[in-house]
Amino acid sequence: MDDLLGDHTWVTDGGLETDLIFNRGVDLPEFAAFPLAADPEGRRTLLDYYTGYAAIARAARAGLLLESATWRASPDWAERLGYGPAALDAATREAVTVVREACEASGARHVLASGSVGPRGDGYRSGGTDADEAAEYHLPQVRAMAAAAADLVHAMTMTGAAEAIGVARAAREVGLPVAVSLTVETDGTLPDGQPLGEALAAVEAAAAPDWFGVNCAHPSHLLAGLDGGAWQQRIAFFRPNASTLSHAELDESEELDAGDLDLLAATTAQVRERTGGVRVLGGCCGTDARHVAALWDVASWAV
Template structure:
C-alpha cells in the first residue's frame, strides 16, 4: 500500500480543534495560538497526550484508523519568531512534535491503523487572505518546516486553513521537493468561497494544473458554509478530509468572540453527513475550531 494513499484503505478519525480545546476547555495558555511549545515541557506533553488519547478511544470504538495531526500549525518562521523561536529552534520542535506522535502511535497498538500528519498552517492569519505572494516564495517559506517533517519520518504533510491557492501550491512544491506526500487544505467563508473570493473548484483546478497534491482537505468552516462551494464536478473526488468548525458563525464573528461557541451538535453531525454524498472519497473525519472529542464522535456516528 502506498503511504501517499493510505486513506484509500478505509476510514480514519482525526482530532478536533486542538488550540481551542486547550485554551477554553483545559485552561492552557497559548500565546499567538501556538501549541507547538507544549512539546518541550513535561506538562505540555501531558496535555497533548491526554488530548490525543481521546481520539484514539474514538477510533477504537468506531473500529477505524486514526490520523494524528502534529501540533505545529503555528511552527513556521514568522509565527515562531513571535513566541521566541528562531530557525534552529523551530527545526528542533517540529522534529520533536513528530517524535511525540510516533511514541503515541506505538502506544496505540490496538488501533486499526495510525498515521502521522505533519500539520502546516498559513504564513498569515488563517481567516484572512493575505497580500499576494508567489508560489515560489511560499515554497521557500514553508520548506524548512516540511524538511523537518521529512527528517522526522512523517507519513504525510497536511496544509490546513489555506486562504489562497497560491500558498497551497507553494506548500505542495515544498513537500514534493523533499519527497513527501501532501494534502492541501482550504478554508472557506459562509458562501463556500476562499477568503480571497476564489471558488473551491478554481483553487483545486489551479493546483491540479501546476503541482497536483495527493488530495485536498477542507477545514475551519461549518459544513453549512462548505456545502455552497461544492458545485458539481470530478474535482470533488479529490477531497479526502473535512475538519469543520463547531460554530455557524463567520470567521469575522469567531475572531471577535470572547467565549467558545460549541455550536449545535445535532446540526453539525447532520450537515456533515450531508457532505458525504457529495464527497465520494471522504476518508478522514475530524474537527477544527470549537470542536472536541464529542463533536468528532458525533460526526463519526458514535
C-alpha cells in the first residue's frame, strides 16, 4: 500500500475533549464528544474547533489531518450514555462526516479525515491482553468509519500491545490504513511497565500498522523512553500533552494544566530530532490551537 501521508508533513488537532470542557464550557458526560456531531449546536462547536487547526496548516504550508470526535465511541462507553449498536453506528458515521466536512472547508493543501479509536478501558491504565477479542470489539466502530469514508483509522492512547494489535487487525479487515499511537508514563514505559520499543516490536510482528505514534504524554516523558534504537524511526505521529504531570495526577486534577508553551515546543523539537520520522504533529490533553501553533513555530495565524 502506498503511504497515504506522501512526502508531506501534517498538522493535526489538539486535545479535543479538554478544550471543549475547560475552554468552551461544553459538558461531556463520560468524556465523550461524539454525541455533539448529531446536535446542530454541537456540530457547529466541533467545526469551530477544527477551524483553528486548518488556519495553522495553511500558515505552516502543511497538510491537515483531523481526527473525528470518536475517541469514546466504543460499545462499553457508549452504553453508559444510552447508545445501542445501531445508534452508535449512526453517531460514529456522523462524527466522521463532520470531520470530513471540516477538511473540505479548510483550504489546506492536502487533507485527511481520520477515524479516532480510543481504548476500551481507561486510557491511563493498562488494557487487556487478548488481541483477537480487541479486534472483534473494535470492528463495528472501524466498519462505521469506513462506511463514512474515513481516509484512515488512528488507534490513540493505546495502553498495551494487545489492543493496538486488535485495532490494526480490524482496520485491515475493512481495508483502511491504520496508525497506532501508544501512550507512556513519566519514565517512558507503557502503563504496564513494558518499554515502548518492545511494545512497538510486538505490534509490528503481529499486525504491522502503516504508522506508529505516541500520544497523551508530555515530550519529556517520551524522551525518557528513547534508547536510540532503530524502532524510533517508526514514530510518525506525535500528539503530546501540555502538562508534565503524570497520568495519575492528571486523572485527579479538577483544573486544566495548560503547561509551559516554551517547554512543550523545546522538548517536542528534541523528540523530532531524536526520532527523525515525525510527520503528523498536534496535541493531546490540555492543548489547544495555541499549543499546536507553537509546535509548528507559527507565530501568526488567523481563523
